[in-house]
Amino acid sequence: MIGVLNTPGAFIRIKTREISETVGDGLAINALSGGVDSSAVTMLGHRALGNKLKTFFIENGLMRQDESQQVASLFEGLGIPIEIVDAQEEFFNALEGIIDPEEKREAVTQTFYKKVFGNLVEESGAKFLLQGTILTDVDETVAGIKRQHNVFEQLGIDPQKEFGYKIIEPLVQLRKDGVRKVAAALGLPESAYNRIPFPGPGLATRIIGEVTFEKVEIVRKATEIVEEALEFTNAFQYLAILHEDKVTGMKNNKRVFGQQIEVRCWESVDARTAQPTNLQQWVKQILVKEVIDAIPSVVSVTFNEAPKPPSTIEAI
Numbered sequence: 001m002i003g004v005l006n007t008p009g010a011f012i013r014i015k016t017r018e019i020s021e022t023v024g025d026g027l028a029i030n031a032l033s034g035g036v037d038s039s040a041v042t043m044l045g046h047r048a049l050g051n052k053l054k055t056f057f058i059e060n061g062l063m064r065q066d067e068s069q070q071v072a073s074l075f076e077g078l079g080i081p082i083e084i085v086d087a088q089e090e091f092f093n094a095l096e097g098i099i100d101p102e103e104k105r106e107a108v109t110q111t112f113y114k115k116v117f118g119n120l121v122e123e124s125g126a127k128f129l130l131q132g133t134i135l136t137d138v139d140e141t142v143a144g145i146k147r148q149h150n151v152f153e154q155l156g157i158d159p160q161k162e163f164g165y166k167i168i169e170p171l172v173q174l175r176k177d178g179v180r181k182v183a184a185a186l187g188l189p190e191s192a193y194n195r196i197p198f199p200g201p202g203l204a205t206r207i208i209g210e211v212t213f214e215k216v217e218i219v220r221k222a223t224e225i226v227e228e229a230l231e232f233t234n235a236f237q238y239l240a241i242l243h244e245d246k247v248t249g250m251k252n253n254k255r256v257f258g259q260q261i262e263v264r265c266w267e268s269v270d271a272r273t274a275q276p277t278n279l280q281q282w283v284k285q286i287l288v289k290e291v292i293d294a295i296p297s298v299v300s301v302t303f304n305e306a307p308k309p310p311s312t313i314e315a316i
């Protein structure tokens with residue numbers, strides 16, 4: 001079951017028609033991050049609109065290692081041109097000095113929707129933004145758990161008034177497992193439809209305290225190591241978090257007041273609830289050594305053992 005529709009094929013037919021009717025003769029844009037939600041929307045949107053849809057990859061400085069080039073080349077291989085927009089400075093400026101988790105999320109949201117998409121809409125003459133909001137994003141935002149970066153109307157915010165364009169959300173009835181089925185039926189390769197989730201605000205959700213360029217570099221390196229080491233688990237999601245608190249450690253026989261990385265590995269179906277994966281000790285030991293060897297400032301690596309709830313999947 002795909003939302004209220006029975007099969008991925010029926011879902012795709014109906015949504016393609018809806019998108020095409022809504023946009024009419026106009027133009028639309030969408031932002032692709034390479035996650036399964038935005039990848040599915042990109043495929044669906046191009047099926048519905050062809051060259052009336054322009055797709056951008058927003059380089060916000062908060063993505064994983066080499067992500068923009070990898071995602072752009074995957075989609076170019078599928079015949080969909082992607083324009084990479086460098087907006088790193090805007091995002092780091094907006095995040096400067098903010099430590100409160102919800103304020104950080106709000107800063108990322110405003111930078112995406114007001115600044116970056118606002119400019120792209122103005123330059124392209126588009127009237128619509130197509131995006132991959134899913135039901136879990138709406139649920140968590142409306143329940144006041146986390147303000148997901150891509151939820152507006154359900155909070156009483158009119159994107160037309162606030163940002164100057166309309167938002168189309170073809171996946172909003174689906175959860176992650178439903179999106180994966182639709183993405184596979186749209187012809188995306190398994191590396192795209194089975195990709196582990198990655199949040200819209202990116203590595204900013206994995207840094208406790210202020211988000212700085214230096215901290216992003218550290219958590220990006222840790223993320224790369226964790227993703228490589230835990231891919232074999234086939235877990236729902238695995239990630240690294242950089243803590244604010246430092247602890248005393250020793251490296252090269254010298255005392256270091258060093259940083260702490262927390263690793264989370266989750267079993268889940270739809271991200272509403274999740275349990276920590278039961279990782280074997282040797283897996284943890286290899287992972288810890290790799291993180292400590294690769295990142296000089298890190299002296300402690302911990303593993304989260306609490307389920308969601310009360311934990312959440314990301315750190316902020």
Ligand code: XMP
Nearest residue numbers: 146148149197198199200201271312313314
């Ligand atoms: P939490 O941390 O709330 O995450 O347990 C649930 C799932 O949602 C992803 N996530 C986001 N996805 N925008 C997104 O598109 C966001 O702002 C956002 N925050 C969290 C998270 O990675 C997990 O899969």
